[in-house]
Amino acid sequence: MKTKLLLTLQFVIIAGISLAQRNFVKGRLITAKNDTLSGYIDYKEWIKSPLEIFFKRELNQPSFVYGSAELNGFIIDFNQETYASLSFSIEKFPRNGSKEVFPSLAAYANRNKKLTQRSAFVRVLASGRATLYYFVDKDSEEHFLVKVHNRLEPLVYHIIETGNQTAKLKQYQIQIEEMLADACKKLPIMNTDYYAKDLKNLIDSYNDCFRIVTLPEMGLNNHGKWEYGPVVGAGYSQIMHIVSTSVPPNYVYVKGNGNLTPAGGVFLNYVFGRGRGKFAIVNELHTYALKSTASDAESRFHYDIRYLGLQNLFRYTFYIGKPSVYALAGISNAMIIADRSVIEDKDRGRTDLNNAFDRKTEQGIIAGIGVSNKRLILEGRGCWGNGFSAQVLSSAPTNRYELLAKWNFGHVRR
Numbered sequence: 001m002k003t004k005l006l007l008t009l010q011f012v013i014i015a016g017i018s019l020a021q022r023n024f025v026k027g028r029l030i031t032a033k034n035d036t037l038s039g040y041i042d043y044k045e046w047i048k049s050p051l052e053i054f055f056k057r058e059l060n061q062p063s064f065v066y067g068s069a070e071l072n073g074f075i076i077d078f079n080q081e082t083y084a085s086l087s088f089s090i091e092k093f094p095r096n097g098s099k100e101v102f103p104s105l106a107a108y109a110n111r112n113k114k115l116t117q118r119s120a121f122v123r124v125l126a127s128g129r130a131t132l133y134y135f136v137d138k139d140s141e142e143h144f145l146v147k148v149h150n151r152l153e154p155l156v157y158h159i160i161e162t163g164n165q166t167a168k169l170k171q172y173q174i175q176i177e178e179m180l181a182d183a184c185k186k187l188p189i190m191n192t193d194y195y196a197k198d199l200k201n202l203i204d205s206y207n208d209c210f211r212i213v214t215l216p217e218m219g220l221n222n223h224g225k226w227e228y229g230p231v232v233g234a235g236y237s238q239i240m241h242i243v244s245t246s247v248p249p250n251y252v253y254v255k256g257n258g259n260l261t262p263a264g265g266v267f268l269n270y271v272f273g274r275g276r277g278k279f280a281i282v283n284e285l286h287t288y289a290l291k292s293t294a295s296d297a298e299s300r301f302h303y304d305i306r307y308l309g310l311q312n313l314f315r316y317t318f319y320i321g322k323p324s325v326y327a328l329a330g331i332s333n334a335m336i337i338a339d340r341s342v343i344e345d346k347d348r349g350r351t352d353l354n355n356a357f358d359r360k361t362e363q364g365i366i367a368g369i370g371v372s373n374k375r376l377i378l379e380g381r382g383c384w385g386n387g388f389s390a391q392v393l394s395s396a397p398t399n400r401y402e403l404l405a406k407w408n409f410g411h412v413r414r
Contacts, residue, residue, distance in 0.1 A: 027040065096141065225270075226269065238255075285309075289307070333363055379406065385400065
């Protein structure tokens with residue numbers, strides 16, 4: 001009997017000592033004024049969301065207790081586990097054990113919602129443009145909350161009984177779809193389950209859309225950035241020679257053959273700070289060539305012309321990532337800088353066309369798409385110009401297609 005009494009007493013003492021033990025680890029408090037206090041937090045590896053924590057500045061000092069209403073949050077240093085102080089309302093439907101019973105889904109939709117106010121330290125699972133919070137109540141029921149643009153919304157996932165069936169109502173998917181509507185890519189929202197890992201991956205993927213441009217913009221106070229560097233590539237062009245005649249229909253079309261020719265130049269782009277770097281003005285000093293042979297009943301035209309032009313375009317990046325994808329459009333104004341064209345006439349033989357053109361300029365419109373990855377930019381374009389004029393009352397419109405590579409020595413997305 002005495003031995004049994006001693007064993008019982010020993011068990012009580014050990015249990016009391018165990019319950020009294022603390023696990024103080026290095027951490028930081030975020031005060032209500034957003035100041036940071038470094039010290040030691042009693043880390044309990046919380047399964048349920050804590051309502052209060054114990055904190056001390058030094059290990060040899062007494063600890064103080066802080067409730068969720070007194071702090072903005074806290075961080076555990078060794079694993080960067082972060083908690084925020086939140087107050088929110090939830091409509092609790094048990095998902096474990098017995099479920100709420102409704103005669104029909106219509107009755108559920110028309111129910112009187114019974115909201116419960118909660119205040120606690122909740123775990124931060126993902127942060128950025130959107131923040132994902134994880135709250136576990138005293139009954140071990142999991143709840144998730146999302147905050148975007150200072151709008152905090154508890155995600156609703158109810159499991160109910162209707163007759164002999166169980167209905168899983170994933171309203172949280174509709175909530176997330178609305179809140180993350182400005183994502184730069186299609187998110188797998190409808191395939192995301194109500195689990196911490198799945199929701200964290202979803203929110204992280206959304207935040208990636210904005211992290212790419214947020215860091216460099218913060219350092220430059222949202223001012224614009226410059227891109228500049230060389231352009232090299234090739235173009236394929238075709239010519240349509242339109243010559244006036246004295247007989248109806250008073251003109252004749254002479255289609256020339258197409259050829260590949262080198263293209264290049266330099267670019268200077270301005271990327272606007274607003275709009276997360278999606279908008280830019282593209283300026284290029286661009287040189288390209290036209291080689292084509294066109295024949296009519298009396299003559300054969302051999303065109304060999306090089307242009308130098310100024311191209312002004314607007315660029316819109318519709319997917320910001322690695323790589324980024326963009327579209328651009330604008331105008332081109334160019335002039336002939338070199339001409340080795342000749343004409344073979346049946347009666348007069350071979351004649352140089354150099355300096356014989358009536359109009360030595362070309363205006364056109366440009367449209368294209370491109371991808372950029374760090375400093376390398378690849379771009380495909382279509383250019384439609386009015387061409388030169390070989391003589392009075394004639395014109396030679398051209399269609400040109402270019403594949404260009406650029407190397408950016410200026411600002412680079414991170």
